[in-house]
Amino acid sequence: MKAIQDLINISRYYGSNNCFVIAGGGNTSYKNEEKIWVKASGSSLATITEDGFAVIDRSKLNRMSEKVYSSDATEREEQVKNDLADATLTKGKRPSVETSMHNTIGYAYVVHLHPTLVNGLMCAEDAEKELFRLFGEKYVYVPYTDPGYVLFKKVEEKINAYKLKYKEEPQLIWLQNHGIFVAANTTAEIKQIYTDIIETLEKAVTIQLPSGDRPYCSCTELILPGLRMMLSKFENPESEKNESD
Ligand SMILES: [Zn+2]
Structure with missing residues (x-):
């Protein structure tokens, strides 16, 4: 399937570039109406094949976002993990814990990374203010939240607020102290968005680190x-x- 080949290609593209991936971090996905392909835990973006993706039933994932889980964090994450395993069609493959976030983003492709330049901004003291100064306001910004179901619900809530305001799906989700989600219906557009972001950030960094001969x-x-x-x-x-x- 061409869509999956595109997903493999973009995963390898970013997975093999040190500027974008820190120690194999990040994950990618493709979805249609019924199913979502998300990088499985344990597979590396740089060398991924179709086998490295878990396939999940989206109707079950959608139900998870409506469900009321335990208020006890450990119990809740266990329940969520079990539901995620139940929704997984490729049994034995553990989808990324960030699967629900991928599912809730309204575009076919999602590439989630922790690029050094992005995290330089996302870990800055005044991250939100700087983000606004550099990129305006058409994105979703999520203040730091521990990873897991609570983070997913917060992202979902912010996406809904964005949709209400702009009457469209957000393509950019910035997570404080964590990284970024970029979404589009083609992988070419994802690359374009990442290139624009990195260019803007490179220009904003006034003190360049030395490289090569001085x-x-x-x-x-x-x-x-x-x-x-x-x-x-x-x-x-x-x-x-x-x-x-
Ligand atoms: Zn992440």
Whole structure:
């Protein structure tokens, strides 16, 4: 199926780029009306094949968002885990814990990553204010919440508020101290959105980290032999003594 091949390609594309993925983090998905393909736990984005995705029944996932779970966090996460396993059609594959978030986003493809530049912003003290300054207001921003069902419900609530305000589905969801979800109906559009985000962030970073050879002044070549001589004296106590004499 072409849609799944596109999902595999975009997963590998971002999975093999260190700027986008920290230690294999992040996950991807594709959905149609009935089913959603989400990266299974244990598979790596960089080398993923169709086998690396869990397939889940969306009608069961939708029911999970309506359900009332235990107020005890440990008990609740256990119940959610069991329901997620029950909704999984590819038995034995454990879908990502972020599956419900993927399901609730109203586009065919979702790529969730923790890029260094994005997290530089999302972990900043004034993340929300800076986000607004750089990207305006057409996105969903979710203040830090522990991962799990509660985070999913908060994301869902924010998405609904966005839909009410803009009469369309959000394509960008920024999670404080965590990362970003980008959604679109084609993988080409996802790439375009990520490229635009990274470009904007790169421009915003005023202090660049050094990379490659730095240009240096020609006088360095005159000073260097002197420096070398002085350093060698420290290593050689004998010549140090002569000097002080
Ligand atoms: Zn994540």
